[in-house]
Amino acid sequence: MAETRPLVIEKARIIDPSRDLDAVGSIVLVEGRIAASGPDALNQGHPDGAEIINGSGLTALPGLVDARVFIGEPGGEHRETIASASAAAAAGGVTSILTMPDTKPVVDDVAIAEFVMRTARDTAIVNVFPAAALTRGLNGTEMTEIGLLANAGVKAFTDGRHTISDPALLRRIMTYARDFDALVMHETQDPALTANGVMNEGLFASWLGLPGIPAEAEIIPLERDLRLAALTGCSYHAAKISLGESAAVVAAAKARGVAATAGVSINHLSLNENDVGEYRTFFRLSPPLRREDDRESMVEALANGTVDIIVSSHDPQDADDKRRPFAEAEAGAIGLETLLPAALRLHHSGRVPLKRVIEALTVAPARLLGLDRGTLQVGAPADIALIDLDQPYLFAEAEIRSKSKNTAFENARFEGRVLRTIVAGRTVFEA
């Protein structure tokens, strides 16, 4: 690999929530790391031979860390490869992704995790961290080798789209995981209560004649998990909550001192059940899009810190698996490329302070995963998103870099565009 030339971003607005910084200044990148950043960064002058980027009018953020990304490699490369996911991430200002173990084969042992890391090293342009399964083959019955996997560099454990039903098994996994300081991330969708449900239970689903998913299908396993987290002392992360009541449950657990965190997908901050309209399958998500008051509650929970992080829940699905009757279509939507612009709507609408939005996309997920990223502190890897915070644009299907086109934001109007993405000092995307 060739030596990277030093890079200086001058006169940009720097937002670095890890240091509570929001000021105009410069960032100096040397040998893939931050050498200086802030209003006084150029006190030592420019490094020799540096490339200079005029950042005036632009905003520099730590590169985003997306802690919930489904990919198709291995086994579903027609939907998304590690390389195509990383290209989509780069276009969205996302410099680190946590990939879900729901692949074929499942990432449930060291060899598969190493395969993902190796493929990422050879083909990806952003940092890729594979999450490993909690149970073998995501079968919900046998624990994976959490110790060996953690030792191989796995940063988090999750059964991906699956929720473990057996509370005794989950308790044992959490107890064991605690001994290895392993983070357990869990989706909370009770499979029995969800049954054949495909959208939020309520009047809207009833008129459409679609089987509904009650709120309790999320709240009951969430309550259970938080009790088990308290019991076991494990680091627990509720992967994707979608209801105002869920936020209240998480807030109460945090108030009791439980070592728990929670995430929300950008979809549940941006959309509600009405977006399903006339059976639009790109809006079939898991958990389902909820009522508008739930969306409002999730925004509030993000603002007040009850919800710690925002994820894209990027979930590429083939057109053939989406162009089906609603109940037969696969759930999920892509989101890497729209995560930041959609999140910036929360800032532009005045609902969530900008610094908080950026924190939930950068340093908060990085700390959760134990990464020294999501920050522009001196010494950190030089992962940066340079954006025009106010530039309006239309997100058209033709722009999508992901192999799958199942976006919930087709033709959405955004304000805030990623102009350049830098990973370890190298520019990996330029608009």
Place this chain on the structure above:
Amino acid sequence: MIAPASRPVAARRHLLGMAGLSPQDITAFLDLAEAEVAVSRQTEKKKSVLKGRTQINLFFEASTRTQASFELAGKRLGADVMNMSVASSSVKKGETLIDTAMTLNAMQPDILIVRHHSAGAVALLAQKVACSVVNAGDGAHEHPTQALLDALTIRRRKGRIARLIVTICGDVLHSRVARSNIILLNALGAEVRVVAPSTLLPSGIEQMGVKVFRRMDEGLQGADVVMMLRLQRERMAGSFVPSVREYFRYFGLDKAKLALAKPDALVMHPGPMNRGVEIASDIADGPASVIEEQVEMGVAVRMAVIESLLGDGLEAGA
């Protein structure tokens, strides 16, 4: 009532549901259907208005009665009718709905009559074809021609729909017939009631423009029309209700319960009936029953729908 979103129906190429139809649209269908009743009662039952047109009945879910009704309707209008059922098609071999639609579309039919087990499937298919599409039932969503034939039956017997009390009893949760009827009857100004155990009522039913009852004796009080819905045997296995015996005891229509409705109340059922489950045999065959008449009206209504969608200058409504 919080109504479902209305669809853009300007072109009225398809009939996908009752949602979005105006009272004028509905009345136009019913008026035309009245004329078709006369055709079916003649010795010479065939019109030539659709001579040379092709109608394909595409049934992803078996239904002898509805398919036969649509077939007769098409033939009496003079169309060439072809039946395609899932058992004899490539759909079972994994072909997608869209592929099936494209294949049939290439055969240049003029109208497709589609039944599918999944809500929204017929609308999806309609987006992909160049011809007219009639929804013959999609999952638990809608069954518009059933609602029209029920309305025609009621209107012929009672002279009107407005201000009548219509009580719909049974498995509303899984019923497309109930949804289409609730929309149509509300549009024409009837008072709609539903009676069912709460396990068989959809979430939000109170906002669907109906009065909700959990007891037959309350819901049937003063009713002009009693519509019974079919209860599938699987519902027992799914613990929606404990047993046929208990269901019939509380929600089956028998002589004693029917006595609470108006003396001249009509008894209706979309068929096929489960005698002794949701309806007693003597009621199904009794003087109040118009169940066979519903079948006759079914052909007339389907003729009217097909003719309206295909016939030149026969646009129903706006």
